[in-house]
Amino acid sequence: MLRVENLSKSYGTVVLFDEVGFTINPRERVGLTGRNGHGKTTLFRLIIGEEHPDSGVIAVPKNYSIGHVRQQLSFSEATSIGEACLGLPEEERADRWRAEKILAGLGFGADDMGRAPAGLSGGFQVRLNLAKALLSAPDLLLLDEPTNYLDIASIRWLSRFLNEWMGELMLITHDRSFMDGVTTHTMGIHRRKIRKIQGSTGKLYEQIAKEEEIHEKTR
Structure with missing residues (x-):
């Protein structure tokens, strides 16, 4: 299980994360969404220690392994x-x-x-x-655009493989169909925050759209 608390990360005046938090629970397969440049790959780099947060905690249990490509x-x-x-x-x-x-x-x-x-x-x-x-x-597998360079047969094989994955998974991909086909949860980066739900990308985007509509009406 991976736990993130009060995580903040900026590059100069550009704020990617503002005191965000989430947990990846046992056996969860989580799709990570967000616009280009909003911090998806940066979050992976923070988790594996290739970059460091400005503040906050990324708590990894003892003997918990994290794998990436x-x-x-x-x-x-x-x-x-x-x-x-x-x-x-x-x-x-x-x-x-x-x-x-x-x-x-x-x-x-x-x-x-x-x-x-x-x-x-x-x-x-x-x-x-x-x-x-x-x-x-590993206990937690991080995959960033894993279908790049794969043909259709290999993508189908990878989808079956990940659906049988016994550990935790965090996935970045522009292929929403592939993501929805292998994940149990979706996590979105929006307005420098991170939200995680159980369900598909469509369900998350629908929630965000409703909140944006309310935000525009109350500005």
């Missing part, structure tokens, strides 16, 4: 299957079949798995990093 396309193994196995816990890296299953779901053929990661296209290198994140099986 690394942006750096740097690899150390001679083959893609070997690189994917690095996502597994060290004591489980002999279970190559698990990595093969994930890579196949993401569109890798047998020849691709045997290729050097450096020889893959940029899109398949991103898929390889995604595979490593999925194989790491």
